[in-house]
Amino acid sequence: MPEAARGSYHHGDLRATLIATAMGMLERGEAFSIRAVAREAGVSATAPYRHFPDREALESALAAEGLRDLAADLAGGRALPRTPEELAEFGVAYVEFALRRPALFRLMFGNECNTDDEERVQAAAAVHELLAAAITGVFPDSDPLDLALGGWGVVHGLAFLYLDRKLSAASTEEVATQVRASVRAVFAARPRT
Amino acid sequence: MPEAARGSYHHGDLRATLIATAMGMLERGEAFSIRAVAREAGVSATAPYRHFPDREALESALAAEGLRDLAADLAGGRALPRTPEELAEFGVAYVEFALRRPALFRLMFGNECNTDDEERVQAAAAVHELLAAAITGVFPDSDPLDLALGGWGVVHGLAFLYLDRKLSAASTEEVATQVRASVRAVFAARPRT
DNA sequence: GGTCAATGTATGCGGTGCTCACATTGAGCC
DNA sequence: GGCTCAATGTGAGCACCGCATACATTGACC
Numbered sequence: 387m388p389e390a391a392r393g394s395y396h397h398g399d400l401r402a403t404l405i406a407t408a409m410g411m412l413e414r415g416e417a418f419s420i421r422a423v424a425r426e427a428g429v430s431a432t433a434p435y436r437h438f439p440d441r442e443a444l445e446s447a448l449a450a451e452g453l454r455d456l457a458a459d460l461a462g463g464r465a466l467p468r469t470p471e472e473l474a475e476f477g478v479a480y481v482e483f484a485l486r487r488p489a490l491f492r493l494m495f496g497n498e499c500n501t502d503d504e505e506r507v508q509a510a511a512a513v514h515e516l517l518a519a520a521i522t523g524v525f526p527d528s529d530p531l532d533l534a535l536g537g538w539g540v541v542h543g544l545a546f547l548y549l550d551r552k553l554s555a556a557s558t559e560e561v562a563t564q565v566r567a568s569v570r571a572v573f574a575a576r577p578r579t
Numbered sequence: 580m581p582e583a584a585r586g587s588y589h590h591g592d593l594r595a596t597l598i599a600t601a602m603g604m605l606e607r608g609e610a611f612s613i614r615a616v617a618r619e620a621g622v623s624a625t626a627p628y629r630h631f632p633d634r635e636a637l638e639s640a641l642a643a644e645g646l647r648d649l650a651a652d653l654a655g656g657r658a659l660p661r662t663p664e665e666l667a668e669f670g671v672a673y674v675e676f677a678l679r680r681p682a683l684f685r686l687m688f689g690n691e692c693n694t695d696d697e698e699r700v701q702a703a704a705a706v707h708e709l710l711a712a713a714i715t716g717v718f719p720d721s722d723p724l725d726l727a728l729g730g731w732g733v734v735h736g737l738a739f740l741y742l743d744r745k746l747s748a749a750s751t752e753e754v755a756t757q758v759r760a761s762v763r764a765v766f767a768a769r770p771r772t
Numbered sequence: 773g774g775t776c777a778a779t780g781t782a783t784g785c786g787g788t789g790c791t792c793a794c795a796t797t798g799a800g801c802c
Numbered sequence: 803g804g805c806t807c808a809a810t811g812t813g814a815g816c817a818c819c820g821c822a823t824a825c826a827t828t829g830a831c832c
Contacts, residue, residue: 543736
């Protein structure tokens with residue numbers, strides 16, 4: 387890698403700059419386009435194509451970073467849950483991530499991902515395993531795979547339903563309360579006798 | 580309403596034709612644009628704007644139709660479930676709808692919906708109520724709202740995870756088996772003693 | 773039969789992703 | 803130090819998009 391040469395013809399580290407710029411636009415909720423990212427990075431419209439073959443590749447890189455952030459968010463400062471109540475907090479954290487960074491969350495999950503991006507595949511697997519481990523710790527007697535999938539489904543579905551305004555909620559606190567209640571209710575349900 | 584005048588200057592029933600054409604393109608998995616729909620309907624690129632103020636309005640109309648189809652699909656030829664097993668089949672039907680008509684399902688759920696379209700809001704509410712009724716019938720002792728939300732979350736989340744290829748599955752049969760197992764597992768989970 | 777609102781068309785603007793030919797330059801070799 | 807070359811930037815251009823605006827056609831009603 388050559389030393390950065392900011393201000394000269396060659397940018398120095400365009401790839402990283404493009405990712406950072408694009409991520410910033412996502413956080414600000416702005417629409418996203420290769421050209422817009424290039425513009426904001428102060429570079430010609432075609433320069434990004436030297437570093438990403440197409441738009442999807444840039445999105446994949448952002449998604450991978452988002453998945454790592456999500457995993458860190460879920461794991462960070464929190465022990466693996468041991469009770470349904472603690473598990474519910476895990477789910478709340480998942481949904482809150484989605485609401486805090488909606489555009490990024492959609493990029494991570496809201497489209498068919500290409501399985502070519504090794505980095506992205508690995509980051510997704512890490513999230514999957516983290517959720518599975520959380521569930522297995524709380525419900526050791528159940529089939530871990532089935533239950534982990536169901537548990538992921540609950541929080542993932544709720545996240546998207548709130549994101550897409552299919553459920554009304556006045557505030558993020560209200561969302562958290564509702565998610566907590568729903569996760570607990572599902573895992574505590576008893577069929578009619 | 581004037582009589583149809585096919586072949587003449589005025590189309591006769593462009594609005595319905597546009598919806599049908601667009602729905603056909605969705606089913607075929609084709610990309611979707613106002614211009615492409617107009618082209619396929621044999622009409623100028625700007626004609627659709629006489630019937631839909633913008634692209635989102637057309638999408639909303641399609642989404643409303645899709646929501647009605649989903650409700651009919653779930654309710655049709657099936658009594659409300661009385662056991663967790665029957666409830667799981669309800670969930671399987673939800674996910675199978677998503678996999679059978681992926682582009683439509685994304686239109687229905689995969690974006691912030693505008694709450695202006697009265698028809699769409701009503702269709703969405705019907706689906707919501709149907710799911711809530713299904714769950715309440717199986718688990719009469721739980722808080723119906725919390726549980727209905729959680730149950731919707733499970734199937735909705737699984738539907739999107741499969742749609743987005745976050746979960747691998749070789750066939751729709753395999754998906755159905757997995758969804759069935761996961762829904763049952765969630766509602767049967769018992770925490771560590 | 774004339775009028776008018778509804779509904780079609782043609783043209784054009786600014787945006788997009790992406791390709792291709794060309795420019796610049798830093799690094800490595802002599 | 804100068805040459806060469808691959809990496810990485812630029813610019814012009816294509817086909818497409820959503821949408822606005824001005825204009826054309828026509829069926830329904832008086």
